[in-house]
Amino acid sequence: MQISENKVVTIDYTLKDDTGNVLDSSQGGPGLAYLHGASNIIPGLENALAGKAEGDSLNVSVQPEEAYGQRDDSMIQTVPNDMFEGTEVQVGAQYQAMTPEGQPLTITVMDIKDDGVVIDGNHPLAGQNLHFDVTITEVRDATQEELDHGHVHGPEGHDHG
Numbered sequence: 729m730q731i732s733e734n735k736v737v738t739i740d741y742t743l744k745d746d747t748g749n750v751l752d753s754s755q756g757g758p759g760l761a762y763l764h765g766a767s768n769i770i771p772g773l774e775n776a777l778a779g780k781a782e783g784d785s786l787n788v789s790v791q792p793e794e795a796y797g798q799r800d801d802s803m804i805q806t807v808p809n810d811m812f813e814g815t816e817v818q819v820g821a822q823y824q825a826m827t828p829e830g831q832p833l834t835i836t837v838m839d840i841k842d843d844g845v846v847i848d849g850n851h852p853l854a855g856q857n858l859h860f861d862v863t864i865t866e867v868r869d870a871t872q873e874e875l876d877h878g879h880v881h882g883p884e885g886h887d888h889g
C-alpha cells in the first residue's frame with residue numbers, strides 16, 4: 729500500500745543535524761505513527777514520504793522553512809521571576825507553554841537575572857537543517873474516527889483514555 733492522503737503511516741526514524749549528531753530517534757520504541765495529509769509531522773518529511781510504500785527506506789534532508797522555521801529573535805523575552813514561582817528554574821531547562829492562540833510552545837530558559845528570566849520561545853530545532861533516516865514499517869487506511877479527529881488512534885497513536 730502506498731502513502732497518500734488519509735493513510736496511517738508508521739515509521740522508524742533517526743534524526744540528525746548537519747554535523748551528524750543524533751537529535752532524536754524512534755529506536756527502542758514502537759515507532760512514530762501519523763495520519764498522512766493531516767499536518768501531524770513537519771511538511772518536509774510528510775511531502776518526502778508521499779507515494780512511498782511499506783518497507784521503503786529513505787534519507788530526507790529538510791530545510792528550516794519546511795521544518796520548524798527560522799529562528800526569530802523577537803521570541804526571546806525577559807519575563808518576571810514570579811512567573812516561575814514554585815519552580816526551580818535552571819538555565820537550559822525547557823518548559824511547555826501555550827501561545828495566546830492556544831498553540832503549544834516549547835520555551836527554553838536562556839538566563840536568570842535579578843530582574844527577570846530570559847526565555848527563548850523558538851522551537852529547539854528552529855533554524856536547523858534536519859536529516860532523517862526513515863524506514864516505513866506500516867501503511868494502512870485510517871479509520872473514520874481517526875479522520876474525524878485528524879490523528880492516529882491505537883498503540884502508537886493518541887489515546888483518549
Ligand SMILES: [Zn+2]
Nearest residue numbers: 877879886888
Ligand atoms: Zn482522537
